[in-house]
Amino acid sequence: MTKVDLTPAFLIHRRAFKDTSLLLDFLTLDHGKIRLVGRGLRNSKTQIQVFQHLKISYSGKGDLKGLNNWEADDTPRQLKGDSLILGMYVNELISRLLHEQDPHFELFEIYKNFIESLATIDTLSSRWLLRLFEHNLLQELGYGVNLSEDIVGEKIDLTAKYEYQHQDGFVRSVTGKILGKSINQLLIDDIDNMPDTQQLKVCRDLNRMRLKPLLGDKPLQSRSLFFSK
Amino acid sequence: MIETLNKAFCALPGVGNKTAQRFVYHLLERNREGGFELAKALVDAMEHVKHCSSCRTLSEKNICNICANDVRDNSQLCIVETPTDIHAIEQSGVYKGKYFVLSGYLSPIDGIGAAELGLDELEQKLKDQNVEEVILATNATVEGEVTAHYISNMVKQFDIKITRIAHGIPIGGELEYADINTIAHALSGRKSYN
Ligand SMILES: [Zn+2]
Numbered sequence: 105m106t107k108v109d110l111t112p113a114f115l116i117h118r119r120a121f122k123d124t125s126l127l128l129d130f131l132t133l134d135h136g137k138i139r140l141v142g143r144g145l146r147n148s149k150t151q152i153q154v155f156q157h158l159k160i161s162y163s164g165k166g167d168l169k170g171l172n173n174w175e176a177d178d179t180p181r182q183l184k185g186d187s188l189i190l191g192m193y194v195n196e197l198i199s200r201l202l203h204e205q206d207p208h209f210e211l212f213e214i215y216k217n218f219i220e221s222l223a224t225i226d227t228l229s230s231r232w233l234l235r236l237f238e239h240n241l242l243q244e245l246g247y248g249v250n251l252s253e254d255i256v257g258e259k260i261d262l263t264a265k266y267e268y269q270h271q272d273g274f275v276r277s278v279t280g281k282i283l284g285k286s287i288n289q290l291l292i293d294d295i296d297n298m299p300d301t302q303q304l305k306v307c308r309d310l311n312r313m314r315l316k317p318l319l320g321d322k323p324l325q326s327r328s329l330f331f332s333k
Numbered sequence: 334m335i336e337t338l339n340k341a342f343c344a345l346p347g348v349g350n351k352t353a354q355r356f357v358y359h360l361l362e363r364n365r366e367g368g369f370e371l372a373k374a375l376v377d378a379m380e381h382v383k384h385c386s387s388c389r390t391l392s393e394k395n396i397c398n399i400c401a402n403d404v405r406d407n408s409q410l411c412i413v414e415t416p417t418d419i420h421a422i423e424q425s426g427v428y429k430g431k432y433f434v435l436s437g438y439l440s441p442i443d444g445i446g447a448a449e450l451g452l453d454e455l456e457q458k459l460k461d462q463n464v465e466e467v468i469l470a471t472n473a474t475v476e477g478e479v480t481a482h483y484i485s486n487m488v489k490q491f492d493i494k495i496t497r498i499a500h501g502i503p504i505g506g507e508l509e510y511a512d513i514n515t516i517a518h519a520l521s522g523r524k525s526y527n
Contacts, residue, residue: 117442123346150512154475180517188479192441199442325441329483 107163111135112177114215115154116195120146128152128171129199130160133212137202138162140171155181155191155219187222190234193326194218197238201245201318211244221295231308232298238311239290247314249273251291260284268310270317281306335361387458389434389451390416399423399432406430408465412455412484414438414472422470430468433458438476439483450480452487459491466494473500473518 112133121127126142140162145152152158157178162171183191198215202208218237222230242248253259254266255273265280266287274287286299286307299307335357342353360368384390385397392398399405399419409430413419419432435450447453458464467488471477485495501519502511511519 119440119443150514151474153514176513180514182478182518182521183475184478185482188475188482192479196442325444325446329439329441329446 105163105165106169108135109161110159110173110175111161112212113158113160114212114219115152115156115158116198117154118142118152126152130158131198131202131212131215132160133209134207135205136207137198137204138169139204140169142171145171154195155183157216157219181219181223183219183223186227187230189326189330190230191219191222193324193330194234194237196324196326197241197315200322200324201241208244211241214240214244225295228301228304229295229298231304233295235304235307235311236290236293236295238315240293242311242314242318245318247271247318249314251287260287262288268313270313282310384434388432389436389454390419390432404429408463409468410458410464410466411468411470412481413470414477414480418470430466435471435480438471438474438480440476447483452484455484456487459488459493464491464493466496469495469497 113130115128116131116137117129118126121141124144124146126145128140128142128145130138130140132138140160142152152174156176159175159177160171161173162169164170194215202211214237218233221233225233249268250273251260253273254276255269258276260266260274261276262284264276264284265278266274266282266284267277267280268282269275274282283299283303283306286303289297289299290307298304338357339350339353342348342356343350348356360371378393381393382391383393383395385392385400386395387400388397390397390399394401406429409428410433411422411428411430412433412435413422414435414437416434416436419434422428422432433451433455435452437445437450439445439447439450459467467484469481469484471480471484481497485497488495499522500515501522502508502515508516
């Protein structure tokens with residue numbers, strides 16, 4: 105019998121379960137991604153929502169444990185428009201890439217910061233915020249890449265161009281698309297130190313390339329739904 | 334036979350074995366006539382109710398009564414998640430336009446995308462008909478908001494006004510009993526008052 109009291113969590117996804125219940129996926133601070141049954145929650149007046157910092161209590165035996173109690177530990181947050189879409193995309197990433205009950209303390213904080221920032225920044229900065237999140241997520245999952253040196257061990261030159269070689273790292277190349285400066289900006293991980301629009305796209309493609317083998321043949325639904333046009 | 338009927342009743346939402354048993358004995362012992370009526374009505378409905386080819390709500394006819402009603406305003410189109418939402422809005426009696434039923438909301442993780450919600454049909458409808466206003470009446474949940482956002486992006490290509498139903502404090506409700514999300518929503522959606 106497991107019993108957890110008021111652990112910090114974010115709801116990542118919810119779906120209907122039987123008549124009146126919900127099947128809930130959470131990202132928790134202490135236990136990573138977990139799936140719980142919220143009995144009778146479907147018709148509850150105050151609905152449990154994604155993008156809110158929550159405290160949840162749950163217990164149970166075996167695979168499917170039950171949510172006993174939840175409370176919001178947050179100010180109300182309404183993500184709108186573009187921010188909402190980016191939030192959904194990140195939730196799909198979490199849902200797809202994390203294994204259940206595999207704790208990622210760092211990632212919880214990274215996700216929390218991401219959601220909090222998302223509600224307040226402009227569209228262009230939100231793209232950079234997303235790139236930093238993807239990078240940190242990959243790092244947390246053990247798919248980090250050396251952002252300080254290229255594959256032959258030379259320090260990344262801010263003025264040089266690079267190409268990414270899968271799982272090995274960056275190779276200096278005159279025809280490369282990635283600027284050394286952008287690689288360095290990923291390393292610095294600062295929302296205010298952002299590449300220009302064109303290099304932002306390069307960073308997007310870089311992250312796509314890095315995520316692809318992890319996602320396998322099944323493309324991200326939210327990507328085709330929201331970013332195709 | 335009794336056991337089969339028992340199991341069949343369990344298909345109803347909120348009905349477990351105990352309740353099903355009560356239904357079965359009630360019909361068999363006290364109300365056979367009602368039982369026959371129920372059986373006939375069920376078979377009829379299951380065989381003949383389909384989706385309206387215009388708005389996708391449940392209907393026994395190819396075109397539902399609301400869509401077929403010429404008195405109703407064709408220039409307003411209200412987008413809802415379920416047929417029961419239509420019922421709720423109709424009971425209020427304030428809306429005279431037409432509807433479109435999504436039968437759900439966008440949920441990328443569950444693989445529910447634009448096609449599953451009939452959004453290509455909706456797009457075609459907007460092209461073919463003289464809709465002047467699309468009213469987004471999806472639920473005030475994050476999922477409902479995502480769906481509304483997606484549809485509003487699609488509608489933008491047409492010269493059509495897009496509105497979203499207001500969300501806030503229930504009429505007759507007191508502020509202190511409303512949850513903080515509702516209050517935040519109500520405040521950010523406030524209107525000028527005169
Ligand atoms: Zn209809």
